[in-house]
Amino acid sequence: MRDVAGDDAITSRYVWEVIVSIIRSYGYEEIGLPLLESTELFSRGVGQATDIVEKEMYSFEDRNGKSLSLRPEGTAGCVRACIEKGLIFNQTQRLWYEGPMFRYERPQRGRYRQFQQIGGEIFGVPGPAADAELIQMASSMWLQFGIEHDVSLEINTIGSSAARASYRAALVEYLEPYKAELDGDSQRRLETNPLRILDSKSSKTQHILEAAPTIEEYLDDEAREHFEGLESLLNEMELPYIINPRLVRGLDYYTHTVFEWVTDSIGAQSTICAGGRYDGLVEKLGGRTTPAAGFAIGMDRVVLACEAAQSKMGEKIQYSSVDVYCTVLETRFMGWMLKVAQRLRTDMPGLRVRVDTGGGKLGNQLKRADESGARWALIVGEDEVDENCITVKWLRTDRGQSSVSVDSLVAILEGSRA
Numbered sequence: 001m002r003d004v005a006g007d008d009a010i011t012s013r014y015v016w017e018v019i020v021s022i023i024r025s026y027g028y029e030e031i032g033l034p035l036l037e038s039t040e041l042f043s044r045g046v047g048q049a050t051d052i053v054e055k056e057m058y059s060f061e062d063r064n065g066k067s068l069s070l071r072p073e074g075t076a077g078c079v080r081a082c083i084e085k086g087l088i089f090n091q092t093q094r095l096w097y098e099g100p101m102f103r104y105e106r107p108q109r110g111r112y113r114q115f116q117q118i119g120g121e122i123f124g125v126p127g128p129a130a131d132a133e134l135i136q137m138a139s140s141m142w143l144q145f146g147i148e149h150d151v152s153l154e155i156n157t158i159g160s161s162a163a164r165a166s167y168r169a170a171l172v173e174y175l176e177p178y179k180a181e182l183d184g185d186s187q188r189r190l191e192t193n194p195l196r197i198l199d200s201k202s203s204k205t206q207h208i209l210e211a212a213p214t215i216e217e218y219l220d221d222e223a224r225e226h227f228e229g230l231e232s233l234l235n236e237m238e239l240p241y242i243i244n245p246r247l248v249r250g251l252d253y254y255t256h257t258v259f260e261w262v263t264d265s266i267g268a269q270s271t272i273c274a275g276g277r278y279d280g281l282v283e284k285l286g287g288r289t290t291p292a293a294g295f296a297i298g299m300d301r302v303v304l305a306c307e308a309a310q311s312k313m314g315e316k317i318q319y320s321s322v323d324v325y326c327t328v329l330e331t332r333f334m335g336w337m338l339k340v341a342q343r344l345r346t347d348m349p350g351l352r353v354r355v356d357t358g359g360g361k362l363g364n365q366l367k368r369a370d371e372s373g374a375r376w377a378l379i380v381g382e383d384e385v386d387e388n389c390i391t392v393k394w395l396r397t398d399r400g401q402s403s404v405s406v407d408s409l410v411a412i413l414e415g416s417r418a
Contacts, residue, residue, distance in 0.1 A: 131293050
């Protein structure tokens with residue numbers, strides 16, 4: 001778990017704002033979810049035999065002896081909330097949420113025990129169009145960040161629950177004779193969650209898997225039609241993709257489509273966005289049968305991918321947290337400047353205005369203004385107060401500075417911001 005401050009915090013907030021603005025542009029509505037849930041929710045929803053539930057959750061008993069867990073992912077909690085609030089009964093919903101998730105993993109670059117995610121979920125839409133929309137939405141984010149050439153889309157289908165059960169039995173039968181040769185994690189998963197062996201990073205295990213049966217051999221007609229429909233939509237949208245028959249995702253609730261956006265620019269933790277369809281989860285958690293699909297974006301990893309892309313071009317990410325920086329020649333003019341600053345915030349919603357309350361020489365204040373990344377510095381002294389005007393200094397262009405009336409200040413800033 002880590003603190004995020006300074007430039008890291010500014011970059012993270014910028015990434016958050018872009019992702020959220022794009023999700024909202026698709027008509028998704030926000031839902032707030034608690035950090036703590038019943039442990040049973042995750043053992044039922046995510047899967048008792050998954051790595052998350054077996055060894056990665058932060059769980060404890062409350063004062064009444066009930067087992068609670070810090071949320072390791074968001075989908076199960078979102079489904080639980082939708083069922084309790086009646087949001088998905090005979091309804092179509094598009095929802096998003098954000099915040100910290102918690103997993104007891106071995107920390108490394110791009111993998112933290114507390115990590116930020118933004119998730120999107122679609123309920124009540126059974127066809128591949130919902131899957132395609134989620135993928136398209138993520139693609140538009142990478143385009144906005146300028147990392148579209150640094151990421152690639154991998155897709156697969158794991159079919160229906162029945163098809164997956166048949167495939168699971170065939171895979172176990174194939175792997176049993178090789179059990180002693182598998183890596184430690186795969187040996188354990190052979191008994192509990194054999195599909196996850198397909199994700200093994202062991203080269204020896206992957207070599208054994210080369211002749212293993214594939215899920216495609218066990219798909220029914222419905223699953224094939226769904227996946228072909230997704231491929232057709234992606235082709236029509238001209239979104240390139242790779243079919244990865246080893247992609248299964250690590251959570252038990254997935255059915256049919258699974259996908260990951262991956263990059264090789266941030267080290268070992270290559271997945272920056274992942275998701276798929278989970279048509280049986282709502283029913284498993286007590287609701288009525290409801291088709292559903294969703295994804296989760298790893299905020300920390302997207303930030304790393306953006307920084308890597310900028311570094312490759314010889315640039316440094318600079319996202320300012322300030323638009324206007326206000327300075328005063330003498331502290332006796334501070335009240336007047338505070339009033340002007342508040343007027344700007346009121347008349348220009350969203351404008352970020354900082355007043356230098358530290359005082360000191362004008363040169364030092366202007367240095368701080370430049371370091372803040374602000375586009376404009378406002379300077380106030382006795383002449384400005386007497387004439388009800390203000391000196392505007394352009395910090396990011398060669399326009400210099402000029403004195404303008406307070407009443408025209410908003411128009412001046414609006415004009416030069418456009």
